[in-house]
């Protein structure tokens with residue numbers, strides 16, 4: 042192997058912290074390298090072994106490790122980034138092998154085994170154009186990812202002069218400099234998912250494909266941006282061939298709107314939902330694993346219908362159409378949200394559904410904001426900071442806690458001769474994820490006493506405990522929150538009394554009530570009765586359809602309630618709306634001989650139905 046004198050000096054020296062960074066530098070500048078020497082690292086490793094009393098085993102392992110690492114470096118020049126990408130797939134495993142942060146491959150490899158050494162953030166890299174108006178492009182991507190809890194790095198492919206009126210100018214970044222940015226981020230920063238937006242030329246598409254081959258990531262989300270919402274062209278027509286010939290084959294999902302889908306398919310008109318189905322199939326034939334054809338621009342559609350196709354099954358994803366002019370950047374935002382959810386580890390369909398929910402909520406929240414004088418304003422991606430600013434510093438409510446919601450009933454406990462405390466204990470042991478004390482007949486003093494005892498059990502199991510209706514009891518026992526009905530204390534006032542740190546749930550039977558609950562600062566809604574129930578007198582049944590329409594309208598997570606048990610819980614979860622997070626039950630647990638057994642059965646039905654849904 043040929044090697045420059047400088048490079049030889051670098052790598053024949055000890056293989057320590059500085060040499061590792063220099064090694065990366067040399068890799069970057071394309072120097073042809075010999076496999077690095079591992080003497081320092083291995084000596085240190087042997088010293089460790091002396092203290093362990095298992096010297097021979099360690100000696101053997103370290104020698105073996107040297108051989109393996111030497112070979113690997115000899116055959117794979119991008120080992121650092123590959124190792125980074127590989128280890129990233131496993132939560133809790135962290136490989137600090139970025140430049141200047143490790144003292145050699147053995148210590149680096151050892152540190153990959155060190156769980157809990159630090160906190161990794163899900164990381165999306167957006168490769169897109171800058172929008173000076175910040176409604177779309179890189180700026181939208183960064184805000185959307187941030188709102189969903191992902192770190193977002195950026196490779197700028199073009200700088201646009203743009204506002205709410207349109208695009209006044211485009212300044213493409215030279216391909217070599219796009220490549221340099223890609224290398225800087227991909228080589229060092231532990232990217233999970235790459236999301237693409239404006240790729241102004243076929244040359245940039247090629248550079249991206251080459252970089253992704255060198256530095257593989259977990260997923261690639263391609264938003265095939267061709268024309269801005271204002272109708273301005275953002276990519277050369279030759280970019281289409283770059284997408285079709287190379288990039289799509291590497292993509293985990295491609296997210297065209299109907300105009301882009303039409304352009305990708307040589308101009309076939311897309312006018313109906315049936316056209317979207319066949320476009321999804323044709324685009325899938327171009328190579329991506331999944332396709333989402335977005336129907337927002339379809340003429341005369343009252344709902345926002347998107348078609349998701351995974352190569353086997355189609356899913357019609359419904360959303361309510363929000364009446365607003367502030368739609369600039371929704372495509373970028375949706376694709377970035379999908380990328381963020383994938384980076385967090387969600388499966389594809391779930392990531393798409395969550396992304397749709399986010400965009401719908403952002404559109405709804407931003408429908409009246411005024412930024413700029415043009416026909417298409419931006420979204421406020423960070424709306425959740427504002428809507429929950431009254432909740433700043435609050436105990437963060439985790440919507441997944443709604444999965445198996447056990448609601449107690451004093452009459453049933455009396456019937457089975459059990460204390461509230463015993464009932465709560467058994468339901469938690471069986472897998473309940475949140476408890477509500479619904480003690481309609483209890484005396485206040487008795488209720489506070491029982492609630493105080495239950496709080497201790499719940500805290501020690503990490504299960505939140507809420508009180509039905511009685512804000513005074515919740516305050517007295519420092520419960521985690523309350524659940525209120527439509528005729529109880531309004532959630533807005535409950536929030537004022539309880540402050541930002543408590544969970545508030547509200548019963549809702551209609552989309553309007555769900556909207557009000559959100560505006561009042563609630564954390565979740567309970568929707569029912571899904572089926573007829575004997576537990577609550579004169580309760581109106583909304584059915585699965587009613588539940589679905591409330592879920593679609595709700596910006597809050599939803600738990601279904603009313604007549605739900607082991608036999609029908611699956612049918613509830615299978616309505617397949619992403620913000621339906623679980624079921625709340627009373628008699629299916631508490632009007633049974635063994636609460637623990639029933640809770641286990643129900644939990645397993647829920648787990649099965651959710652995992653089957655996700656696998657579909």
Ligand SMILES: Cc1ncc(COP(=O)(O)OP(=O)(O)O)c(N)n1
Pocket residue numbers: 446448477479509510524525526527529546547548566567568569577600602625
């Ligand atoms: C999770 C959940 N959802 C709905 C209800 C019903 O509450 P409410 O309307 O206040 O009726 P009562 O429980 O007071 O009869 C609930 N308790 N929990």
Ligand SMILES: Cc1nc(C(=O)O)sc1CCOP(=O)(O)O
Pocket residue numbers: 448548549567568569570571573574575576577580581602603604605625626627628629
């Ligand atoms: C408390 C309650 N609220 C309902 C609503 O529709 O809001 S239905 C209901 C009773 C649910 O009990 P079971 O699980 O035994 O059917």
